[in-house]
Amino acid sequence: MEQILVSRVLNNNVIIAQHPSYNEVVLIGKGIGFNRKKGDEISAQSFEKMFVLKNEVEQESYKKLIPQLNEEIQTVIIEAISYIQQQVKEELTEHFHVALTDHLMVAIHRQMQGMEIRNPFLVETSTLYPFEYKIAHEVLEIIGEKLGISLPKGEAGFIALHIHSGISNRELLEINKHSMLVSQLIQIIEEELEIKIDKESLDCMRLIRHLHFTIHRVLAGEYLSEPEGLSFLLKNEYPVCYNLAWKLIKIMQQSLNKPIYDAEAVYLTMHLQRIRKKYL
Numbered sequence: 001m002e003q004i005l006v007s008r009v010l011n012n013n014v015i016i017a018q019h020p021s022y023n024e025v026v027l028i029g030k031g032i033g034f035n036r037k038k039g040d041e042i043s044a045q046s047f048e049k050m051f052v053l054k055n056e057v058e059q060e061s062y063k064k065l066i067p068q069l070n071e072e073i074q075t076v077i078i079e080a081i082s083y084i085q086q087q088v089k090e091e092l093t094e095h096f097h098v099a100l101t102d103h104l105m106v107a108i109h110r111q112m113q114g115m116e117i118r119n120p121f122l123v124e125t126s127t128l129y130p131f132e133y134k135i136a137h138e139v140l141e142i143i144g145e146k147l148g149i150s151l152p153k154g155e156a157g158f159i160a161l162h163i164h165s166g167i168s169n170r171e172l173l174e175i176n177k178h179s180m181l182v183s184q185l186i187q188i189i190e191e192e193l194e195i196k197i198d199k200e201s202l203d204c205m206r207l208i209r210h211l212h213f214t215i216h217r218v219l220a221g222e223y224l225s226e227p228e229g230l231s232f233l234l235k236n237e238y239p240v241c242y243n244l245a246w247k248l249i250k251i252m253q254q255s256l257n258k259p260i261y262d263a264e265a266v267y268l269t270m271h272l273q274r275i276r277k278k279y280l
Helices: 056-068 071-088 094-112 122-128 130-147 154-168 172-193 202-220 230-237 239-256 263-279
Strands: 004-011 014-019 023-028 049-052
Touching (some): 004 056, 071 094, 071 130, 071 154, 094 130, 094 154, 122 130, 122 154, 130 154, 154 172, 172 202, 172 239, 172 263, 202 239, 202 263, 230 263, 239 263
Antiparallel strands (some): 004 014, 023 049
């Protein structure tokens, strides 16, 4: 029978242990650390969750993070992460567990102190990642119910990005960079067309998705074919939107440092014309 031995007690609910198959692991369970000392054997029935942190950086980050949490907040965060894991089915990355624990701890403390951080990319996030956003809202409900703390709506956007990062194994920095780029492009569209786009409208959601998928295609090097003669037609029929499309394409090229096929300008022109027509 495999022996799991205590390496270090972080608090009453979390210990670091030595596992015969996975080496160092994090064990979580109510009261699991109470009266335990290094070298004690732990039965599989005594813990609720086990995280295998193979990455040494993530191990050290988690070890430093847990002692900063009071046990009530920690228990709720663990429950929230477990809920997310149940909903997404895929195995979430090690970094996700550490990063979201850190984020939720800071968000909860900030709210308790009456501080609120505005989320400028909430519309883009909810449009691009509706599955993750729905789960994030449910996480806010768990925190509200268990701790009596109502985190602001914008936090659902931040949590959704963490969930997407955990599922896709993409760096949060990269995801945020693309959200910022989409937001910048929409702002330029508003300025150039002298309109104020309704961020909740179906047309805006379609535009956000189109810009996002354009970025994805560019980074993946995917070729997009252009219907014959359509570029010439759009250039003559809708010169304002056609020229704006090219301006946006050049900004994307500079930001992504990748070439973009001409056909992207054609499809973007059609989206821009639909938006422009609605607001004229």
